Amino acid sequence: MIEERVQEWLGRLQACGCRLTGPRYILVEILARADRALNPQELHAIASQRYPSLGLVSVYRTLERLESLHLIQRVHQPDKCQAYIAAFDGHQHLLLCSQCGRVRFFDGDELGGLVRRVEQESGYRVEDHWLQLFGLCDQCQALQGNEVVLYE
Amino acid sequence: MIEERVQEWLGRLQACGCRLTGPRYILVEILARADRALNPQELHAIASQRYPSLGLVSVYRTLERLESLHLIQRVHQPDKCQAYIAAFDGHQHLLLCSQCGRVRFFDGDELGGLVRRVEQESGYRVEDHWLQLFGLCDQCQALQGNEVVLYE
DNA sequence: GCTTATAATGAAAAAGATTTTCAATAGTAA
DNA sequence: TTACTATTGAAAATCTTTTTCATTATAAGC
Incomplete structure (x- = not known):
């Protein structure tokens, strides 16, 4: 179920001409599996454990790309407004x-x-x-x- | 009605030991009258017209003070999350x-x-x-x- | 009105978050 | 394998917000 989501996101990225790179694999996998919203810093911290050379800039760029494809959505909370979680199907x-x-x-x-x-x-x-x-x-x-x- | 709100806010500020200063009069009046949420930059731009020496820092500080007194509330919007508007009465x-x-x-x-x-x-x-x-x-x-x- | 204590101010510096620039790297199609 | 170019990370630049600090000005006491 989650694994399918990872594959679907990677497919969607490729379908619009994006290349599948190390940073993207990691970030897609983390975001597709996350059960809470993550902001750029949190995402970078988690992803760096598996991909130490990862730059924060790539996190920003990947979030932007995934959001424009409507694969993730921004979540507003009292303390943080720049966190993202997988976008849901339909109106939820x-x-x-x-x-x-x-x-x-x-x-x-x-x-x-x-x-x-x-x-x-x-x-x-x-x-x-x-x-x-x-x-x-x-x-x-x-x-x-x-x-x-x-x-x- | 709005004028009463201005007076009430000023009274509430004074009641908790705050001094009534030029910058505060202006900012309270603008916020109490506003019919849309304003962020620090917008508020500073509007208030500067009437009080040119106003510093952006004072805007931040006044917003913080008014929010802690529950006189204004933060409004989240797709494009801006640091905007404030008068807090409402009851659950609205x-x-x-x-x-x-x-x-x-x-x-x-x-x-x-x-x-x-x-x-x-x-x-x-x-x-x-x-x-x-x-x-x-x-x-x-x-x-x-x-x-x-x-x-x- | 005058004095005094200190809250509040604005400028400048510092800290954080986000975006832009750019040369080097690495997917991908041929 | 080669060539094209999207992507990368580092560094710089840009914004936003917070902190520091000397100066100013409110408000209370006389």
Whole structure:
């Protein structure tokens, strides 16, 4: 499932004339597997472990490329707004653990009524919406906030 | 109404030991009146017209102070995440014009059912949520995207 | 009104994040 | 194997934000 995603992303990169290089393999694999949003610095730190010569610039460039292909999406959080996670299929929303950062997707189909109400009250024509929920994931609830398990 | 807000903010600043200075009067007045979110640069540019010696540093410091008093709140948008607008009363959400940036508030009471569903499906304990709608305000619909009227 | 303590200011420097430039490297097609 | 050129990392440049610090100015006490 995740492995397929890695292959699909690499295929999509190649399909638009991009070359498959060492840095890209590593970065695609990390991003396709990540269960939380990573910013350029975090991504660089993780990827450097397996590819020590990796430059931060290549991380920025790869993120830009993957985002323009809609393979990853930017995630806004109170403390960081330049983090990326795999883009979801269809119209989904994010549920983020405010402790460990783990991300899950959910659909928000029941939003239509609210959108129509707001359109009528405001006179705006609504074109898009952002919905994100923040909370504690099951693991962090169990830990009762004693420790945080980050990427490893 | 807006004038009251200016007075209230100044009072709140004074109440916590802050001094009322030229830069603060200007910045409070602009922020309390603004109908769209402003980032430090925009705010500095606008305020400088009335207070030419104003330093950008004071803008940062005042924003920080006002945010810590919950008088303003940060607004996340696709292109800018460091913009601020007056904080609303109670639990409200934002409706932003994707053309001119004008902001309106609305309540999203009908969100409770969705939150409970997601909690059950995910096992997360939801603590907070962000909901923002993007669209065209009535004025920008009328202009049909011919021109953008920014702050003036 | 005058004095005084100190919060607030702006300039400059420092720190961080992101983008640009450029010569060297390395995919990929022929 | 060769040739083309996309990609790379280092360094420089650009922006944004924070820190430092001497100076200024608010507000309280007299």
